[in-house]
Amino acid sequence: NAGVTQTPKFQVLKTGQSMTLQCAQDMNHNSMYWYRQDPGMGLRLIYYSASEGTTDKGEVPNGYNVSRLNKREFSLRLESAAPSQTSVYFCASSPPRGSTEAFFGQGTRLTVV
Amino acid sequence: QQQVKQSPQSLIVQKGGISIINCAYENTAFDYFPWYQQFPGKGPALLIAIRPDVSEKKEGRFTISFNKSAKQFSLHIMDSQPGDSATYFCAPQYLEGGYQKVTFGTGTKLQVIP
Numbered sequence: 001n002a003g004v005t006q007t008p009k010f011q012v013l014k015t016g017q018s019m020t021l022q023c024a025q026d027m028n029h030n031s032m033y034w035y036r037q038d039p040g041m042g043l044r045l046i047y048y049s050a051s052e053g054t055t056d057k058g059e060v061p062n063g064y065n066v067s068r069l070n071k072r073e074f075s076l077r078l079e080s081a082a083p084s085q086t087s088v089y090f091c092a093s094s095p096p097r098g099s100t101e102a103f104f105g106q107g108t109r110l111t112v113v
Numbered sequence: 114q115q116q117v118k119q120s121p122q123s124l125i126v127q128k129g130g131i132s133i134i135n136c137a138y139e140n141t142a143f144d145y146f147p148w149y150q151q152f153p154g155k156g157p158a159l160l161i162a163i164r165p166d167v168s169e170k171k172e173g174r175f176t177i178s179f180n181k182s183a184k185q186f187s188l189h190i191m192d193s194q195p196g197d198s199a200t201y202f203c204a205p206q207y208l209e210g211g212y213q214k215v216t217f218g219t220g221t222k223l224q225v226i227p
Contacts, residue, residue, distance in 0.1 A: 004156075031212040040122075042202060042217035043157070050212040090156050094213045101147060102204075102213060104156030 002026050006091050006105035013081040013112045021076040021108050023091030031094045032074040033058075033102065034066060036087040043090065049074055081112045116140050119203050119218030126225050132190040134221045136203030139184065143205035143216075146179060148188045151200045151220075160201070161188070193225045 004025045013019055025032065030051045035043040045058030049068040063085060065077045074093075078085060088109050092102040118137045126132045134148075147162035163170045163177040163186065170177045176189040186205075190197055200222045206215040 033212075040219055042119075042219045043204075044217075045215070048212050050210055056210075092156075100145065100213070101159040101162065102215065104158065107154075107156050 004091055004093055004103050004105035006089075006108050008108060009106065011108060011110050013078070013110065015082060015112060017081050018077065018079050019081065020078075021089055021091075021110075022073070023075065023105060024073045025091075025093040025103070026072065027093060027095075027103065028071070029093035029095050029103070030071070032068065033092045033094075034064075034074070034076045035090045035092065036060065037090060037107075038087050046076065046089075078110075081110075083112045086110060086112045117203060117205060117216045117218045119221060121221060122219070123222045124224070126190075126193045126223065128193065128195060128225055128227050130193050130225075132188075132193045132197070132223055132225070134188045134201050134203070134223070135185065136187065136205070136218050137183075137185045138205050138216070140205070140207075140216070141184070142207045142209075144207045145213075146177065146186045146203070146205050148175075148177065149202045149204055151202065157202060157204075190223075193223075195225045195227055198223055198225050 007022045033048045034046040047066040049055045052071045091105045094102045116139045148160045149157035150160040151157040161175045174191045179186040200220045203218040
């Protein structure tokens with residue numbers, strides 16, 4: 001099983017450019033998440049999708065949009081990148097029943113110059 | 114409001130020693146208490162987790178101790194090895210509206226020296 005797959009792994013953007021980070025999971029999980037990881041701040045939730053067709057804001061949603069394309073895929077879009085969005089982005093998924101572990105992708109390291 | 118406080122930020126331990134990382138929380142709704150391990154360039158992966166109906170869980174060299182009344186839980190790594198060098202996150206959570214509402218600690222960078 002591939003688990004959670006993210007693309008790309010690395011990206012450099014200029015300020016004002018847009019891009020979409022892709023995420024797909026093959027575990028038939030209902031819930032999917034986008035986090036950003038910054039030094040000394042742990043992981044912070046950007047957006048989540050509890051099920052296909054629904055999305056909700058997390059802790060730090062400003063400057064981002066998401067699309068839950070189907071049960072497998074959950075994308076994160078930066079419409080106009082800013083240097084403050086330089087970070088490592090992780091997609092994760094989890095099954096819906098009860099509190100249980102989240103499965104993370106390998107991450108996308110994004111630099112905005 | 115900082116709901117989760119993880120300490121220490123960094124830890125250096127000799128090979129064979131005991132590594133201890135602590136996590137204090139405020140939200141009594143949390144009902145699942147995992148520790149994640151993250152190696153450089155990789156995503157976090159579940160290491161060990163505990164539910165609040167038990168006070169301790171052991172898996173090999175890794176033990177979680179849970180103190181519900183003090184709202185604290187800790188990770189103990191016995192016989193620490195260089196391969197344990199990684200960043201560790203506590204991530205207490207509960208289920209709300211069909212998704213896992215997780216609060217990550219700020220992480221502890223562990224270095225095990227030979």
